[in-house]
Structure formats: structure tokens, C-alpha cells
Amino acid sequence: MTMWEYAPAPESRDIANLKAAYRPFVNGEFVDGGGEPLKTLNPATEEVLAEVGTANASDVDAAVKAARRAYERTWSALPGSERAKYLFRIARLIQERARELAVLETLDNGKPVKESRDADIPTAAAHFFYHAGWADKLSYAGLGPDPRPLGVAGQVIPWNFPLLMLAWKIAPALATGNTVVLKPAETTPLTALVFAEICQQADLPPGVVNILPGAGDVGAELVRHPGVDKVAFTGSTEVGKQIQRAVAGTPKRLTLELGGKAANVVFDDAPLDQAVDGIVNGIFFNQGHVCCAGSRLLAQESVVDELLAKLRYRVSTLRLGDPLDKNTDIGAINSAEQLGKIRELVESGDNEGAHRWTSPCPVPERGFFFAPTVFSGVQQSMRIAREEIFGPVLSVLTFRTPEEAVAKANNTPYGLSAGVWTEKGSRILWMANRLRAGVVWANTFNRFDPAAPFGGYRESGFGREGGRTGLEAYLDA
């Protein structure tokens, strides 16, 4: 048998225009932050990429005040059609600088450049295009004749889709007339700071967008600041609960997009090969660092053996390694800390008696990598069936009847997403009505569009992002 080795096809890291130092962005200027600078790593090599200035309490105060001034003096007074022009301009600038942003995102986050190039960056641009279109049509959004912006939005985003989550937060906020103070994640601040440059390029009025890098303390300061009218957070359920406590009793509006433990339900009449692709996409896309990841596969018992055999073959073809290589399917885990969490949970799966299968793919010696792993024989009582792993680890459970599938799928405190695989349309509708999840995908998984609202319920949070419904989170209707 002939072996065909794909030659390395790396994107050049020079495209990222990486600078030695980055600084917070307040009132239209890059400023020296008062916080201790942080060093951001390339998780694929463990090398320091850049030093990033962080904010302290007085920077948060200055940013919120700048956002307030911008809100009152310019942004909220601009006609929607004028706001739209800025959003269109930002969207086009993201497209123009797409390659730079993709490579930078990959360096800072560890995700394969294939994904940052084909998913993160284009979808981020799409969010700005989509919301630009709404800016002058808010009276027709079904939220009353003259919905008003809320004021200053304090936004805290995670490290799994740094620029894309920024777009999900900033695009609707600006379209609806709010101004923004945003804190990117500690481990992935770089594309947000290039986005700040894009705001300058677009001549966005100073103070409309402020970016404050830093750790959780900066986020906590921002959320607690009395000048903030609206808090939007995407991240862990644990931090989400802290934020909800912090804003309780204040007039602040809140939306939370938190964790998940989504069930991907495969019936015996499913299109099996595409279900396998959907399962792979559901759990191994972005190394499983996806809040809506299909981390629990619920397979009908009559088809589980065939499905697992196909799944293992398919997973063994996934290419793990240098995230800058255009042929890499699985990149690096974002941080040593996250890698530790994944290992700990995988160990618990072994100890609790689940059967572990790991892809035989080679794993680089340096960097934070974890080979795609599939646990079969998982029971509802095991930790790997209940806790969010946030890594490339799939737990496979089985069911016998549709009722049992629904019961097991819903047997989690989370409720963000779910998938259903069957060729029977009536069963898809029956399942969608019963699955307690904000998003239910039918015969696909992890498909996103700015026009489709996204969000969860129960411990996965509340509020929607995207679509007409998503506007409501930033409007006083």
C-alpha cells in the first residue's frame, strides 16, 4: 500500500503582523493600562507571542466614562442609517484584513487556520454586515415603534472564538445605538486589539468601542461599574452565576451565554455517513472548545456498533498538529490550564469504567495538544456524561426509544443546543418540541448564521444573539 504524506502547507506567521506589545484601547486611543502586563502565548509552541497591557479599576472607569460621553454626544443621536455606514465599513475592513486576522487568531488561540480562515473571520464580518442592515430598520423589528438603546454595554467574552464572539457582542450593540466596553479573554486578547485598529481605520467616533484586556478581575470591575447599563457575558456557568449575583438589585440588563453538554441524537434511520461527519464537526470543531459542542452522542442501540466503527475510522483520518498548516483539522488546546481540565475529566472517565478510544494520530511533543478521544459505554451517572469537558472528547451513550432519547438528552442542567439525526421529518419536529435546548439542529451541527438567534436556557444562560430576536438584548422596547 502506498502512503501519501501531505507536505506541510503552513500559512506564514508574518501575515499576522505580530507586534511585540499591545495596549488597551480607550476613547479612540491606545493607552498604557494601569494593570500588570500579561504575556500571551502561542499554545501550539508555548512561545510568548506578545506582551499585552491590561486595565485596572481606573482604566475601567475611564473607559466606561468615555463610552458614556460617546453614547450621549454622538452615537445615540446618530440616525440609524449613519450608524449603518460605520458598521458596513468595519465589516469590509474585517474582510480586507481577513488573512491577517485569521493567522493572528490561530497564533493566539491555537485553532487550525482552516477554521479561523473559513469560519471565525468570515462569520465575524457577516455579523457586522447583517447588523448594519438592521441599524436603520429598528422600528420595524417588532419591538415597538421606537425602541431605544440602553446606553453603555459592558461585554466580557471567552477565548474559544475571540474575534467572532467580539462580533456577536459589538455588532448588535452598535447597530442598536449603544456604546461598548469589551474585555477579551486573558489568553486571547490580540484580535480584539487589531479590531480596535479597525475601529480607528473606520473613523468610528472615539469612545464608541473600548477594549480592555485583562484577567477576570477586570471583567468583574467592568460588570460592577455603576455606569454600565447592560452586561453581556459569554463564558463559563460558574462565572455567569457570579455576574448574575453582582448585577442583582441593579437596573442593569443582563444576557448570559454559558456552558453546555449538548446531546447529538442519532436514530437508526439517520443518514449515517453524514451523521458521522456531523458528530465529528459537533465535538472536534475548534478542539471541542465550543459551548454548544455535541459532547454527548446519544445513539440508538440498534445502530451504535456500525456508527462507532464508522466514527472511529473517520476520526482516525483527522490531522492533528501545527495550527498554521492549512491541512490541520485539530489544533492546540488553548492553555495548559484547559489541557489539565481535559486530562482530569478523561481520567475520571477511565476510572468510572467508560471505554476509551483515542485516535492513533501523532501528537507534537511541544505545545498543548490532546488527541481526539471517544468514550463508549458511558452512563448518565458518569462525570464525562454530565460535566462540560470543553475539549476533543466525545461521550457515547445509547437509547432504545425516542422517549428515552429525549429523557436522556434533557437530563442535564444545561440547555444550549442539541442535534437530531433522522430521515423522518415528523420525528425531527417531535424531538425539537421536546428537547430543552435553545438551538436544535436537524441533520447538521454547529451551523451558524447571523440571521439565526443563538442562546440557551437553564444553566446555559438566557438572552439571544443574532437575528431579530438578538436585537432585543440591546433595546428598551
Place this chain on the structure above:
Amino acid sequence: MATPTLPAALADATRDESSLRRFLHGLPGVDQVGVEQRAAGLATRSIKKAAKLWAIDTAISMVDLTTLEGADTHGKVRALAAKARRPDPDRPDTPPVAAVCVYPDLAATAVDALGGSGIGVASVATAFPSGRSSRAVKLADVELAVTSGATEVDMVIDRGAFLEGRYGQVFEEIREIKAACGDAHLKVILETGELATYDNVRRAAWLALLAGGDFVKTSTGKVSPAATLPVTHVLLQAVRDWYTATGELRGVKPAGGIRTTKDAVRYLVAVHEVAGPEWLTPALFRFGASSLLNDLLLQRRTQLDGHYSGPDYVTQD
């Protein structure tokens, strides 16, 4: 009508018309959105340097160099045979193609021109391309090809019968043709452009495999759309599933519309990752093409010389 070597479940599928129907309709469906998304995703693989040169040489060795025109002459077939032996006369290390594919009345000419080269002669048959004739005429067509010395027969299935749901008839016909082929390899053209749905393509592929086809082939090249990546994915999946079920390796041949090296490399990536590396051989994967070969030769020169040569540096045959 069962083949004795098949596993029980598959042998049972071919017992009678209704078993066959139950089996084919019991195959998992193919989700159109999903298979097209997967095909587009795999098509973004970036194949460079040594991997690309390997792919080009492999693709050349998999070409069924084809001429299927009403205007075909003995001279045209001889020209094609010469090209098949030495695709790039300036570069004798260029591998020969897998086979030359012609109409049955010209098979003898191709056999004569390719004598001793080890290059196969494939002949289309069974009232190609429509397949609309009697069984006797189709068998006579095959007999002409085989007695002329063709080593491979590319038959078309009766799409009308397939679309009417008369699977047994299609099955029987393939079996009879296979028997008539003797030692010649049988490629079964499904004409996927006329079957229209991926579900139909999968059923037709299994039907052909059950009936003994050595290859499943997408198209005649006379109907649009001809070969597409997603359709080829479905066929590659079918031969992989067949291998899992029986341990037998069967081949796939996309034909029609594959004109560039870039396209060919995308097909090879699909072969590599959907079916598996075992299929990366002319024994199990072919390209039915005419203009593809020259683009492969030009790209091969580009890889070796470091610059592009114009189309006049390869022979127009």
C-alpha cells in the same frame, strides 16, 4: 441468483426482486447538505511540493484516456494509444496511463496499437451511452469488445428500469454482462446525472457491487452533470462499506468534467480520506477523461522545472 462468496446478509439481499428492493431501500440515506459540505471541506486541502508531484504522477497512471465520438477513426485511436504509452515524450520518466477507452468497433485497433505496453484497453458497451436496446444487442456489444481483446468493459445500467424500481432487471443485466466479460474487468456506469438523488446513487452503487461490478463509475460523459465530488464521495463510501462487509476491494471511476490538475488532486484527497489509502492505485481508482492528461503533464513540468510551459509543449492528439 446469489453469489456463493457473499456474506449471508448480502447473499440474502439478492435472493429475489423484493429482497433486493428491501435491501436497497434499507440502506442509510444520504443527506444532500451534509455530503456536499463534506466534499467542499475536503476540497480545501492544500497539496504542495512532493505531495503534489506524487499526486500528479499517480493521477496520470489512473487516467483512462478516452475518445468516444461519432467521428472517431482508427487514426485517432492510434494517436491516443501513442499518447497513452508516452504521455510526455520529452520526459520518459512520465508514467503511462492506465487504459485507453474507446467504442467497441475500435477496440481491436487500440489493442493492436497498445500491444505489449501493459496499458489496458477499455471499451464502452451495452448500447452506450443511453443503454436503450435489447439485452441481446447489449450482450453482442460486449462480445464485440471482448473478442476484440478489450481488457475492461465499461457498461451502462438501464436507468429507465432503475427509475421504475425494477432493480431485479438491472441486477440481472449486470450479472449477465459480467459473465459475458470473461476475464475483462467490468466497470458499471451509473449515469448519476440521470439518477438525480444521492440516495439513488447509493442504491445503484450497491446494486452494481452486488451484481459483481469490479468498478462503479459515475458517468458516460454525455450527460450533464457528469462526475462531481459529492457523487464520488457517495461511491467511495459505498466501496469502503463493501470492503467492510466482504473484505473485497472494488474500484471507483469518476468520468466527465474533470479537466484540471487541481480537480484531480481534490479527487485523490477524497479517495485517500473517504475510502482510504488502499484505493490510491490504478487498480482501484480511475479518471475517465480526455483533456485532463495534458493539464497533468503541464503541471508536472511546472513542478519539475519550477516554471510553467505553454500548452504547445505537450502534444495535442
